[in-house]
Amino acid sequence: MADQTVPLHTVPHPGRSATEERAAPDGPMLAADGRPLKASLARALRRQKLSAFLLTAPLLAFLLVAFVIPIGDMLLRSVDNRIVPETLPRTTQMLGHWDARAGDLPPEPVFEALYVDLQEAADARMHTRLGSRLNYDLPGISSVFRGAPRALQAMDPDQPLREQFIDANRAWGEMQTWQTIRALSGHYTAGYFLSAADMRPAADGGVELVPERQRIYAQLFLRTLVLSLTITALTLILGYPIAYLIASQPLRTANLLLILVLLPFWTSLLVRTSSWKVLLQQQGVVNDLLVWIGIVSDANRLVMMNNWIGTVVAMTHILLPFMILPLFSVMKTIPPTYVRAAKSLGANDWTAFWRVYFPQSIPGIGAGAVLVFILAIGYYITPALVGGTDGIFISNRIAFHISTSLNWGLAAALGAILLVAVLVIFWVYDRMVGIDNVKLG
Amino acid sequence: MADFPSYTSTGQKAWHYGFRVICGAIFFFLVAPIVVIIPLSFNATMFFTFTPEMLRLDPAGYSLRHYRDFLESPEWQRALRNSIQIAPVATLLAVTFGTLAAIGLSQRHVPFKRAIMAVMISPMIVPLIISATGMFFFYSKIGLQGTYWGIVLAHAVLGVPFVIITVTATLVGFDNSLTRASASLGAGPVRTFFKVQMPLILPGVISGGLFAFITSFDEVVIVMFVGSAQQQTLPWRMFTGLREQISPTILAVATILVVLSILLLTVLELLRRRSERIRGVTPA
Amino acid sequence: MKLSRVLAGAASVFALTAGMTTGDELPPCENCADTMVAVSWGGAYQRSQQMAYTIPYAEMTGVDVVWDESSAEAVALLRAQSEAGNITWDVVDVTGADSIRLCDDGLAMPVDHDELLAEAPDGTPPTEDFGETIVSECFIPQIVFSTTFGYRHDLLDEEPDSVCDVFDLERFPGRRALEARPIGNMEWALICDGVDIDEVYDVLETDEGVERALDKLGTIKSEVIWWQAGAETPQLLADGEVVMGSTYNGRLFAAIEEEDQPISMLWEWQMFDLDGWIIPEDLPEDRLNRVKHFLHFATDTQRLADQARWISYGPARESSQPLVGEHAELGIEMAEHMPTHPDNAERTFLFNYEWWADYRDDIDARFQSWLLR
Structure with missing residues (x-):
């Protein structure tokens, strides 16, 4: 070049x-x-x-x-709120002049603006989408908007509209409805991030936690964190001896053993998840084996799938190579002479390992743990297939909001939080190991 | 039998063997789940258990019916075809862009090197669901959602970090005086690249390519969001199957994929040895 | 009630014609695309559609039909496609409730049923023949199905005979499979908590009613596997992962009759529902023409009756009822396997579309957060 x-x-x-x-x-x-x-x-x-x-x-x-x-x-999308001002342009503008603190409902012109806006929204068939949007902040409002076209037809625009709206649906006569629309008049909103933190705007203008029965995201983030940490710990416990063994073997044996680690690494994620599905189900191989040995009775087969146990077991298996490989690459650089020197100076096997070998392997532990943790925290497929409801991660919830509940703003807010978490860990990883030092087998 | 020095205590001997037993158990945990599906895929019934016939090694307990199902089902064949059409193109894109960028990054004076490197590695780090939803919305906007090229581009993105990492690793040991020598002997930059640089970094490029290939071949989250029915790939089909109608056909497909990964692994191992030989890094 | 007549009609089946009438003259299709993307639910149901509709249609017209098994996510995907102005689907099979939502949101195209669809053989106009199964102006009805329970008769000590047995962990220990959404579950919970069937929706309209239903579901929550796709329950039952579970009656039929699984049906308080086609809004003209041409064919009296030969769902047309016969492969009489057969339909309830369209957002959110707790 x-x-x-x-x-x-x-x-x-x-x-x-x-x-x-x-x-x-x-x-x-x-x-x-x-x-x-x-x-x-x-x-x-x-x-x-x-x-x-x-x-x-x-x-x-x-x-x-x-x-x-x-x-x-x-x-x-996590802050995008254009649907409200764009679907109700006149109403939101008029509401800007309305003083909510006075405790009075908005004046007649606001209702006139609403009449025109809703008419246009109904023609464009946007009114139900707007209703769904407002429903995130004001439960129950979506049916009001759904029924709006029918209600509008029954109204006489030449008569005062305020009474007619309130007659059609008493929600239009409630302060909360108007306060919510006014609060959502802007093009941007922090509402989705509030929801992602189990919070909502309070009546006094501040924020408050949602009722306890509806708090889920803090718990879900916590679960994602705890299960990821558990998986990281398990891969470390299982991976350390393996890496140690491989690093202490002569090259030929070590290469052979490494292939046993690389085989699962190279095997399709779905293949491995399918085999865990086959292994862990109640009529599956593991339960069959346990029953045959006599550890559990046929009637009390263990439930190891469609719950968090399934997620932890399958993901530990899937992520184990990501722990072993960085550990191994650090351990093979530790000169065996140090341990021998320690022993010749009188250290017993355990002391020599714990005081001399282990500290030198810590960089490998750090690298492997961070890698496994980053990968685990964003997992989607395996929890979706073997996790049931208490073994799913925040990723599964994001997918749910994208494809089922259609609350895309909330999905984006949850995604943003997850992304920030991952990037912070990534940054730490970069400081610790350096991204240019990542090795693959 | 290990050859212990005479001063080894019984406890040490016990630990020596105990440790190996533990390691053996962990290796078993690693490999057994992958191996167990292979005999099950030859199961003659529709179930996922070892039937008594299979345990007696009675040939009647085994059959190729699930492989036949795989080969005869138009859905699986379409999925196979899609996977085969997507992965190589995505790999080619990732390898081309990735190799050039890795060479660029390996130079001595690269402004913002760390930041650039971070961006290029990030597709591996960002949770797939975030990449997938982002691509889902944006590719919809630009008309790529539900198209072949949409998936190819998305998969190329995922493959890039692997190419960057492996090619950068081979370039670390690259001796720049070789290109200077080549230039001083009259070779142009292009000729130098293909005759001197390329052969040396080739193992890195190929192994990066293999990683990119297997990433695309194995990827399911992004394909489910960015793709549509026409682009259903093998992993997607397996995902639906696992969720909805588990049939041992999935195990037959899985077995084929395991064989494929063993093949890829062998290629990679051979490449590694070749690379070590060429670069004069002889194993001790 | 027209709908109840259709339902009753499905029960009194007369096996008149067993064979599919081929050689029908199709009108020519002008300016029509030669491929079509049809979206459905996968599994036995999609197969029945292929056998009854698209395979004959493809043979007659040479059209390449591509199937997408995304009906469960149809609303989300259509919304994204429409937001992007890039509709990749041509005809989508959705439930009655989803069709209302898609129609409300302007994602599905309103159709003139009398103009688009074929008359009954006796000349009855389609609107009359389909009757009240046309639950929205965008919905082209196809089948009546029910969501009901199946159980493993070999794993339970006694056989359950009421949906309320699902809530009885003492007499019927073991895990259950329920759908991961409120519809159906909330109604069953209230019925089994002693609410009269006619008052279920009035109760559910209140906060206390929702809590009451969730509390009732909470009594078995630890033993429930929540499914998202209808094919999961038969699989879970077959694997012995659950001892009973709700799903669509056709899926259970397939597991029992076609795959010979030790599963039995529990018909009490089955929930009737509808399924049919919608056409996405804003299709290019040639693709729209193709879809209209296809739908005219695929929803005629004979074709709807043909579908019932492959799966135990009742045709939505009254005129199709007498044509339903034996299962095409198993040769068993389909009548007694229809959700609408008098023996099966002693106690049933009908999915309340309007009510759920109004309250779905709220109850969904409450249910989902309850589910994760």
């Missing part, structure tokens, strides 16, 4: 450069082509930077369009 030849220009020709340097003892040092060396070096550096840029630019542009912008675009 062009860049590789760049340094040549800066290498002064042995014969000429000497004379030139002598020829200008007080002037700037000159390069082979007679230009000042400093400028030449700077030029070479610029060219090198340029070539580095040109080489990385296509990928950066590609990632920007295919990956970064889509995610940014999705995250914007």
Whole structure:
């Protein structure tokens, strides 16, 4: 590549450069082509930077369009509230002048604006979508909007509309309805993030926790965290001896054993999840075996699937190689002489391991643990297939809001929180291990 | 039998064997779940258990019917075809962009190197559900949702970090004086790249490519959001099957995939050895 | 009630014609796309649609029909497609409730049933022939099905005979499968908590009523596996993961009659529901023409009756009822397996579409947060 030849220009020709340097003892040092060396070096550096840029630019542009912008675009939904001001443009504008604290319902012009807005919304068939949106903040309002076209038909626009609206549905005569619409008049809202934190706007303008029975997200985030930590701990407990064993074997044996670790690593995630489904179900292989041995009776087969146990077991298996590989790559650099020295100085096996070997393996533990944890916290497929309801993760909830409840704003807010959590850990990982030190087998 | 020095205590011997038993159990945990589905896929019944006939090794207990189902079912065949059509193209994109970028990043003076590296690794770190939903909405907007190219681009994104990591790793040991030598002998930059640099980083490029390939071939979350029925891939089909109508056909497919991963693993191992040989890193 | 007549009609089946009438003359289709993406639920149900509708249609017209098993997520996906202005589906099989929602949100196209669909053989206009199964102006009805319970008769000591046995963990120990949504579950919970069937929706309209239903479900929550796709329950039953579970009656029929599983049906308080086609809004003209051409064919009297030969769902047309015969492969009489057969339909209730359309958002949110607690 062009860049590789760049340094040549800066290498002064042995014969000429000497004379030139002598020829200008007080002037700037000159390069082979007679230009000042400093400028030449700077030029070479610029060219090198340029070539580095040109080489990385296509990928950066590609990632920007295919990956970064889509995610940014999705995250914007977590604050996007355009549906309210755009579906009710006149009403929201009029409400800006309404003083909610006075305790009076909005005046007649607001109802006139609402009449026109709703008429247009019904023609565009947007009224039910708006109702669903408002329903997140004001439970029960969605049916009011659903019935709006019918209610509008019965109204006489020449008569005062306020009474007619309240007659059609008493929700229009409640302060809360109008306060909510007014609060949601802006193009952006923090409402989805509040919901994601089990909170809602309070009547006094502040925020409050939702009633206890409806709090779920804090618990779900906590569960995702606890199960991910459990899985990380289990992979460490299972992975450490394996990595230790492989690192202490002669190369040929070590390579053979490594293949046993790499095989699951290379096997399709769905293959591994299917086998756990086959193994763990009540009439599955593990239960059959336990019954056959006589540990459990046929009537009391263990329930190991469609709950958190299934998630933990299957994910520990799936993520174990991600723990073993970084551990191994650190352990193989630990010289065995240290442990031998410790022993020759009188340490017993345990002391030699715990005081000498283990501290040196900590970087591997850190790298493996962070990697496993990052991967675990965002898992979706395995919990969805074997997790039941108490073994699902926040990812599954995001998918639920995208495809079933259609609360895309909330999904985006939950996604944003998860993403921030992951990026923070990623940053820590980068500090600890350095992303350019990630190794794959 | 291990050869113990004479001063080894009984406890140490017990631990030596105990430790190996523990490790054996963990290896069993690692490998058994993958191996267990292989005999089950030859099950002659529609169930997921070892029938008495199978345990007696009676040939009547075994059959190829689930493999036949796989080969004869138009849905599975369509899924297989889609997987085969998507993964190589996604791999090619990831390898091309990734290799160029890795070479760019390996130079001595790269502004914002850490930040660029972080962006390029991030598809591996960002939870799939977030990438998937982001792509779902954005690709819908630009008309890529539900198209072949939508999935190919999305999968290429996922493959990039692997290519970056493996190619960067081979470039770490790369001796830049080789390209200088090549240039001083009169080779142009393109020629230098293909004749000097490429052969040396090739193992890294290929193993990165294999990672990218298997990532695409195995990916299901993104494909479910970005794809539509026409692009249903093998893992997607397996996901639906696992959830809805588990039939041992899934185990037959799984077995085929296990064999495939063993093949890929072998290729990768051979590449690693070749790379070590070329670069003169001889195993001790 | 027209709907009840249809339901009763499905019960009194006369096996008149067993064979599918082929060789029908199809009108030519002008300016029509030659591929069509149909969306359905997968499994035995989709197969029955393929056998009765799309395979004959493809043979006659050469159209390439691609199936997508995404009906469960139809509303979300259609909304995303419409937001992006890129509709990839041509005809979508949805439940009556989803059709109302799609119609409300402007995602499904309102149709003139009399203009689009075929008359009954005796000339009865479609609106009359389909009757009250046309629950929204976007909905082209296809079948009447029910959500009901199946149980493993070999794993239970005694056989359950009421839906309320699902809530009795002492007499019927073991896990149950219920759908991970409130519809159906809330009604059953209230009925089994002593609420009269006619008052169920009045009770459910109040906060206390919702709590009451959730509390009742809470008594078995620890033993419930929540399903999302109708095929999960038969699988869970077959694997012995659950001893009883709710699902669509056709799925249970397939598990019992076609796969010979040790499963029995529990018909008491089955919930009737409807399923049919919608056409997405804003289709390009050639694709719209194709879909209309297909629907005219696929919802005629004979075709709806043909579908009942592959799955135990009752045709939504009254004129199709007498044509329902034996199962196409098993040769068993389909009548007694229909949810509407008098023996099965002693106590039933009808999914209240309007009510759920109004309250779905609220109760869904409450139910889902309850589920995760």
